[in-house]
Amino acid sequence: MSETLISARGLTKRYGDFTAVDAIDFDVAKGESFGLLGPNGAGKSTTMRIIAATSQRTSGTITILGRDPEEHGPQIRAHLGVVPQQDNLDTELTVSENLFIYGRYFGLGKKFIRNKIYELLEFAQLEEKRDVKVDTLSGGMKRRLTIARALVSEPDILMLDEPTTGLDPQARHILWDRLFRLKEIGVTLVITTHFMDEAEQLCDRLVVMDKGKIMAEGSPLELIKTHSTKEVLEVRFGSDRNKEIAPSLRAICSRMEELPDRILMYVEDGEALLEEILNRKLHPTTSLVRRSSLEDVFLRLTGRTLIE
Amino acid sequence: MSNAVAIADARANRTGHQIYAGRARAIIERSLIALRSSTWVPVATGFVEPVLYLLAFGYGMGELIGNVTLGDRAVDYTVFIAPGLLAASAMNGAIYDSTWNVFFKLNESKLYQGMLATPLGPLDVALGEIVWALFRGLSYSIAFMLITAPLGLVPSWGALLAIPAAVLIAFGFASFGMAITSYFKTYQQMGLINIALLPMFLFSGSLYPISVYPDWLELTIKLLPTWHGIELTRDIWFGIIDFSSLSHLSYFLVMIVLGLFFTTRRLRDLFMR
Numbered sequence: 001m002s003e004t005l006i007s008a009r010g011l012t013k014r015y016g017d018f019t020a021v022d023a024i025d026f027d028v029a030k031g032e033s034f035g036l037l038g039p040n041g042a043g044k045s046t047t048m049r050i051i052a053a054t055s056q057r058t059s060g061t062i063t064i065l066g067r068d069p070e071e072h073g074p075q076i077r078a079h080l081g082v083v084p085q086q087d088n089l090d091t092e093l094t095v096s097e098n099l100f101i102y103g104r105y106f107g108l109g110k111k112f113i114r115n116k117i118y119e120l121l122e123f124a125q126l127e128e129k130r131d132v133k134v135d136t137l138s139g140g141m142k143r144r145l146t147i148a149r150a151l152v153s154e155p156d157i158l159m160l161d162e163p164t165t166g167l168d169p170q171a172r173h174i175l176w177d178r179l180f181r182l183k184e185i186g187v188t189l190v191i192t193t194h195f196m197d198e199a200e201q202l203c204d205r206l207v208v209m210d211k212g213k214i215m216a217e218g219s220p221l222e223l224i225k226t227h228s229t230k231e232v233l234e235v236r237f238g239s240d241r242n243k244e245i246a247p248s249l250r251a252i253c254s255r256m257e258e259l260p261d262r263i264l265m266y267v268e269d270g271e272a273l274l275e276e277i278l279n280r281k282l283h284p285t286t287s288l289v290r291r292s293s294l295e296d297v298f299l300r301l302t303g304r305t306l307i308e
Numbered sequence: 309m310s311n312a313v314a315i316a317d318a319r320a321n322r323t324g325h326q327i328y329a330g331r332a333r334a335i336i337e338r339s340l341i342a343l344r345s346s347t348w349v350p351v352a353t354g355f356v357e358p359v360l361y362l363l364a365f366g367y368g369m370g371e372l373i374g375n376v377t378l379g380d381r382a383v384d385y386t387v388f389i390a391p392g393l394l395a396a397s398a399m400n401g402a403i404y405d406s407t408w409n410v411f412f413k414l415n416e417s418k419l420y421q422g423m424l425a426t427p428l429g430p431l432d433v434a435l436g437e438i439v440w441a442l443f444r445g446l447s448y449s450i451a452f453m454l455i456t457a458p459l460g461l462v463p464s465w466g467a468l469l470a471i472p473a474a475v476l477i478a479f480g481f482a483s484f485g486m487a488i489t490s491y492f493k494t495y496q497q498m499g500l501i502n503i504a505l506l507p508m509f510l511f512s513g514s515l516y517p518i519s520v521y522p523d524w525l526e527l528t529i530k531l532l533p534t535w536h537g538i539e540l541t542r543d544i545w546f547g548i549i550d551f552s553s554l555s556h557l558s559y560f561l562v563m564i565v566l567g568l569f570f571t572t573r574r575l576r577d578l579f580m581r
Contacts, residue, residue, distance in 0.1 A: 055581060101338045104334040
């Protein structure tokens with residue numbers, strides 16, 4: 001087991017009567033890509049802010065690089081690169097000025113930062129945009145710049161809160177590719193997301209969060225193995241008939257989830273089950289056999305879908 | 309020391325290291341970079357206002373008024389209002405950056421949130437922004453001095469001390485302005501600042517001595533920072549430094565400390581709780 005960078009026990013955050021984070025335990029190892037997966041309001045961002053030493057816990061313990069953020073906030077923040085959910089780039093400055101001044105906030109030398117800027121612009125694929133104001137950048141470019149900015153201080157841990165929310169598919173893939181490179185060179189990543197594909201792509205290990213609690217923990221594959229079946233058969237009979245047909249389906253499949261628009265059937269062999277359904281003359285309007293995903297894990301654990 | 313961690317660790321044992329990283333200058337550096345590419349029109353308007361008052365009241369109305377009695381001497385009306393307008397220049401400059409600009413950075417661009425995700429503390433941000441606002445106040449008052457001196461409105465070399473006084477006044481207004489702004493949530497509330505400032509300036513003895521008021525009003529005006537700023541500058545302008553000048557000085561010192569305290573606390577509550 002490699003060095004533990006972040007360790008939380010019974011971590012709790014309350015705002016008045018509302019418990020945003022409810023006694024959670026987790027550890028993040030050096031070089032690991034750790035994910036917090038859950039719907040909006042699950043407590044992911046609050047957890048991130050506590051790790052980033054910009055929010056104080058109500059109870060429990062947490063150490064980041066062996067230190068308590070309550071006593072060593074600035075020292076912990078010096079180790080971190082933070083990519084917030086909403087871009088907060090300096091709109092009055094250009095791309096390279098944004099990188100420069102952010103380094104200055106850490107107290108870094110001008111020469112060091114100027115050299116670093118070349119490297120970061122190349123990484124973010126923004127060389128041609130270095131002297132333009134950030135307002136003119138596309139959403140994907142802004143995100144890449146925010147990530148580059150977080151890297152200016154050569155952090156030990158990069159914190160990414162919903163890194164691709166609001167981006168189009170192409171911009172997401174470019175961003176994933178960049179983050180994958182960071183992972184390859186051993187940067188520890190902590191990522192929150194409500195996209196299961198993102199969690200599957202980027203996270204070595206993740207916790208599934210719902211209503212402030214951790215519901216499950218493991219690698220994407222482990223989670224799917226433990227909490228779901230190998231395959232999923234999705235059938236649709238039209239929204240009126242779904243309810244009517246469900247009981248007869250239950251007879252041939254022990255695990256089902258009925259969603260408003262479709263029925264999910266969890267089995268080892270989806271094709272065989274579909275054949276069985278057709279043999280019984282229950283003709284679905286559409287059917288699809290697919291592998292289980294983290295979405296199914298979440299559905300299994302909470303009875304709800306990730307994106308509502 | 310070259311890396312971020314070593315720099316932060318070096319301060320770990322100092323008192324107040326959680327709220328102050330000793331780098332308010334990084335915030336000022338940011339404003340300097342932003343200034344390079346900003347438009348100069350709003351800068352100019354803030355400065356022009358007191359000059360317009362000087363022309364309209366001093367050279368316009370002044371012709372009708374002639375002299376004003378100040379203590380035991382009579383001074384030309386234009387000379388009488390000049391120091392008050394210099395103080396107004398300092399206030400205008402300080403308010404310009406510490407209110408609307410701060411409001412934008414707090415609520416629209418989320419700039420402070422980004423700054424406070426670094427090892428910087430809320431006092432770095434507060435001090436950096438307030439000192440920057442003060443610079444604008446200072447440059448407005450220097451410019452005002454440069455205009456009034458050739459016109460013969462500056463009575464002595466000693467009156468040059470009005471510039472350091474303007475720094476103090478600007479510091480006080482910037483500090484208080486940012487503190488108030490940090491508690492405001494809407495544009496309507498921000499509008500109140502502008503609504504309050506103009507009458508505060510007009511009725512605080514900038515254009516006539518406040519002895520014309522009934523006692524209760526005179527006492528009320530004496531509680532306002534505008535009056536203390538105008539009086540302090542006027543004392544220095546005419547070389548009448550006494551105990552009351554000291555009280556004006558301390559008024560601004562208290563204002564600076566309170567403003568810094570509340571701004572720091574508010575930033576911490578907003579972004580680090």
